[in-house]
Amino acid sequence: MENSKKGGTTAPTKLQVFYRRNYGGLFILIWLVGFLIFRLYPFISSFYYSFTDFHLFKGVTQTGLMNYKQIFSDPKITGPLLTTFKYVIMTVPLKLVFALFIAYILNYKIKGVALFRTVYYIPSILGGSVAIAVLWKALFAQQGLINSALALFGIAGKNWLAEKDSALFIITLLRVWQFGSAMVLFLAALKNVPPELYEAALIDGASRAKQFISITVPLITPIVFYNLITQMCQAFQEFNGPFIITQGGPRGATTLFSLLIYNRAFKAFEMGMASAEAWVLFVIVMVLSIISFLSQKYWVYYGDER
Amino acid sequence: MKTKKIIAGIMSLAVAGALAGCGGGSSNTAPAQATTQAPADTAAPTVEEQEAGAVTTAGEQVTAAETNENISLSISWWGGDSRHEATQKALDAFTAAHPNITIEPQFGAWSGWEEKMSTAFYAGTAPDVNQVNWNWLYNFSGDGSIFADISALADFDTSQYDPVALKQCTVANKLQAIPVSMTGRIFYWNKSTFEKAGIDTPKSLADLLAAGETFKTVLGDDYYPLAVGEYDRMILMTLYLESKYGKEWVKDNTTLNYTVEEIADGMAFIDSLEDAHVIPSIATITGDGADSLDKNPKWMEGKYAGIFEWDSSASKYEGALNEGQEFMVGEYFPDMGETHGGFAKVSLGFSICETSQHKAEAAQLLNFMLNEAEGVEIMGSERGIPLSKSALSLCKEKGILNPTVAEANAKVLTWVSFGLDPNYENAKLKNAPDGVYQDAFGGLSFDEYDVNKAAQVLYDGVTAVLSGQA
Numbered sequence: 132m133e134n135s136k137k138g139g140t141t142a143p144t145k146l147q148v149f150y151r152r153n154y155g156g157l158f159i160l161i162w163l164v165g166f167l168i169f170r171l172y173p174f175i176s177s178f179y180y181s182f183t184d185f186h187l188f189k190g191v192t193q194t195g196l197m198n199y200k201q202i203f204s205d206p207k208i209t210g211p212l213l214t215t216f217k218y219v220i221m222t223v224p225l226k227l228v229f230a231l232f233i234a235y236i237l238n239y240k241i242k243g244v245a246l247f248r249t250v251y252y253i254p255s256i257l258g259g260s261v262a263i264a265v266l267w268k269a270l271f272a273q274q275g276l277i278n279s280a281l282a283l284f285g286i287a288g289k290n291w292l293a294e295k296d297s298a299l300f301i302i303t304l305l306r307v308w309q310f311g312s313a314m315v316l317f318l319a320a321l322k323n324v325p326p327e328l329y330e331a332a333l334i335d336g337a338s339r340a341k342q343f344i345s346i347t348v349p350l351i352t353p354i355v356f357y358n359l360i361t362q363m364c365q366a367f368q369e370f371n372g373p374f375i376i377t378q379g380g381p382r383g384a385t386t387l388f389s390l391l392i393y394n395r396a397f398k399a400f401e402m403g404m405a406s407a408e409a410w411v412l413f414v415i416v417m418v419l420s421i422i423s424f425l426s427q428k429y430w431v432y433y434g435d436e437r
Numbered sequence: 438m439k440t441k442k443i444i445a446g447i448m449s450l451a452v453a454g455a456l457a458g459c460g461g462g463s464s465n466t467a468p469a470q471a472t473t474q475a476p477a478d479t480a481a482p483t484v485e486e487q488e489a490g491a492v493t494t495a496g497e498q499v500t501a502a503e504t505n506e507n508i509s510l511s512i513s514w515w516g517g518d519s520r521h522e523a524t525q526k527a528l529d530a531f532t533a534a535h536p537n538i539t540i541e542p543q544f545g546a547w548s549g550w551e552e553k554m555s556t557a558f559y560a561g562t563a564p565d566v567n568q569v570n571w572n573w574l575y576n577f578s579g580d581g582s583i584f585a586d587i588s589a590l591a592d593f594d595t596s597q598y599d600p601v602a603l604k605q606c607t608v609a610n611k612l613q614a615i616p617v618s619m620t621g622r623i624f625y626w627n628k629s630t631f632e633k634a635g636i637d638t639p640k641s642l643a644d645l646l647a648a649g650e651t652f653k654t655v656l657g658d659d660y661y662p663l664a665v666g667e668y669d670r671m672i673l674m675t676l677y678l679e680s681k682y683g684k685e686w687v688k689d690n691t692t693l694n695y696t697v698e699e700i701a702d703g704m705a706f707i708d709s710l711e712d713a714h715v716i717p718s719i720a721t722i723t724g725d726g727a728d729s730l731d732k733n734p735k736w737m738e739g740k741y742a743g744i745f746e747w748d749s750s751a752s753k754y755e756g757a758l759n760e761g762q763e764f765m766v767g768e769y770f771p772d773m774g775e776t777h778g779g780f781a782k783v784s785l786g787f788s789i790c791e792t793s794q795h796k797a798e799a800a801q802l803l804n805f806m807l808n809e810a811e812g813v814e815i816m817g818s819e820r821g822i823p824l825s826k827s828a829l830s831l832c833k834e835k836g837i838l839n840p841t842v843a844e845a846n847a848k849v850l851t852w853v854s855f856g857l858d859p860n861y862e863n864a865k866l867k868n869a870p871d872g873v874y875q876d877a878f879g880g881l882s883f884d885e886y887d888v889n890k891a892a893q894v895l896y897d898g899v900t901a902v903l904s905g906q907a
Contacts (some may be wrong), residue, residue: 187559188577207871274727274734293720379870381723382879386870397552398868399574 153388177406185403192337198407214344219366221303227358230310234317264375271301295384302372302385322352352431357391388412406419496622505537508795511564513543516549520819527815531687536566538798558583565793573778574608575859579763581609584788588612590800594808597825616788618821620749621781621849622672626769628740640772642907655712661717664730664741667878668867672702673745679778679855687858693899702891704881708888731757749784749821755841766845769852779853784821863902873898
């Protein structure tokens with residue numbers, strides 16, 4: 132009261148004080164509600180459902196570990212799990228190496244480099260779209276553009292979509308083709324490598340390859356690590372490619388785990404089993420991420436470390 | 438501390454809201470039970486309901502109210518562009534006649550439609566009126582909780598329908614859908630390609646087997662007289678077995694009526710078609726990179742000169758052919774066996790959701806589209822040859838039936854002797870990529886299974902589904 136007299140203003144009410152201290156919370160309220168409804172609730176409920184035989188139209192009749200037991204014993208589930216690992220092992224290294232290769236080239240001062248950077252980034256914008264997946268299917272059809280091009284050189288094309296190994300390779304290629312975002316990060320990392328290190332190495336007679344292996348690679352390992360984690364997570368969750376291009380065929384050769392989960396949940400309506408499969412996928416990605424993080428100290432170089 | 442309490446409070450409210458919002462499964466069954474039981478032991482209607490005439494006493498049918506109250510109805514369907522246009526026109530005509538009713542249509546292609554609708558049915562957010570597949574009645578509403586009993590709605594004239602067809606849509610003692618048309622599989626030929634090969638279109642199985650070799654030698658390796666995917670092969674084999682053995686595929690909707698040996702005979706038949714260059718392998722069709730045969734360039738160009746398809750799909754395949762190709766409806770093969778095998782089923786129907794607040798008006802809308810002259814004339818044969826007697830007679834009188842569809846439908850309904858068990862199209866059997874049909878026929882075509890193994894896979898899979906153990 133005294134203060135207000137001195138200052139010529141009235142003291143704020145408790146409500147006003149509370150508002151001033153906490154109004155920032157309003158800004159995150161929309162996100163928070165969305166998070167609770169669309170993330171946290173499904174996260175918790177799916178964990179519960181994973182221990183039930185919940186069917187969308189038949190409800191729950193049984194609870195227990197039966198879903199998890201089946202996941203690790205049913206070849207119709209372990210098959211797609213192995214295929215997913217195969218896909219990740221093919222996709223992630225190929226994509227990282229290719230992205231680094233292109234970034235390395237674009238790091239040179241060549242004419243029209245800005246244009247090339249843009250052009251190489253375009254697949255990342257388009258790559259995940261349904262239209263590109265449809266185009267991919269048309270490219271690799273038996274009478275598609277790839278086989279027609281091969282025929283010009285007298286090479287007999289493959290039945291890409293109908294052979295197990297080539298079908299998975301096509302799906303892999305679609306993901307590798309979207310190397311733009313990884314490339315941009317590599318490019319930024321390459322630009323941050325101090326040029327004087329190369330100069331010193333050159334004076335010492337180091338070849339380009341030696342410079343790359345001994346200077347470039349160690350200095351960009353934080354970005355390699357970041358790209359590895361993000362690309363691995365994405366690869367484990369790949370859905371569009373197999374869903375649109377091959378529908379999981381031929382003979383289940385491209386049935387990745389996310390497609391299996393989708394089919395289980397929305398075609399067979401077995402939400403309990405689908406939840407268990409989703410949790411298995413989540414745990415796999417989490418464990419591999421933790422292993423990657425733990426391995427950092429052996430191969431990732433951070434400039435601020437002593 | 439207070440802030441923490443407030444945040445905790447907000448979180449609790451949000452979680453409670455989320456739990457309530459996501460509890461569609463129970464919320465959509467509750468009104469369903471209430472409505473289902475309404476004729477027998479209904480609670481006292483509210484004043485508004487009494488005024489609107491929406492609720493009746495036990496045993497009476499529900500009728501639409503003579504009211505000017507503004508009502509909003511929603512309707513969903515899948516299909517192609519011509520079906521969309523015709524249905525929208527019919528809806529416009531209905532709203533012109535009922536200015537107090539607004540219609541909100543939802544429509545799209547079949548791809549992904551079942552997934553979308555299944556979750557909507559479960560969540561209780563499906564439109565009032567829905568185009569439904571026959572097996573949806575069993576898959577989604579086997580206990581009668583999702584779809585309303587249309588026989589209890591006086592605004593729909595069920596007397597226009599054959600009781601046998603209505604019985605097929607009666608599940609859990611409720612008429613859960615109005616069957617729009619019946620359909621079955623029949624051969625269609627690209628007459629131009631057969632002429633190019635110098636032979637007539639097949640009139641018998643012997644003709645078909647001979648055509649394979651002729652196509653190969655005269656036209657080349659890329660040409661086949663018939664193209665069939667995994668599910669088509671299953672239906673073709675069913676036709677063959679039912680014709681040869683004279684018995685339905687599944688008995689009393691519960692028991693597989695064929696032994697492994699008999700199924701192996703059917704598998705050998707399918708295998709012989711591939712061996713005789715009558716049908717391309719699954720690998721060949723997959724390699725074409727098309728989602729379906731009507732989108733396959735080899736069908737469009739005439740390299741695949743035949744299909745075994747639903748009679749209601751004729752116009753889709755005919756329309757896909759390149760210019761100059763002549764499309765025709767084929768015949769069943771008398772030399773397949775002594776019995777007229779094959780089945781007809783309800784191609785699709787219309788249902789009214791139990792969650793609908795305006796069932797009587799929804800029934801009015803359906804009656805307009807399926808039975809009344811104005812609606813029928815607009816809809817034509819967009820959903821097959823109408824089962825409604827009044828609609829069929831009007832369509833014939835006005836000459837608005839697609840002649841190819843009409844010819845195919847007449848041939849199917851004249852020939853086939855059997856019905857279809859509701860599990861025939863069960864997702865566990867039919868769906869790609871891991872359905873039992875895909876596995877058995879794909880394995881056979883990819884030479885991973887011999888006929889005996891393929892037969893065993895099919896037998897085990899179907900038996901498991903029928904016994905509810907799949």
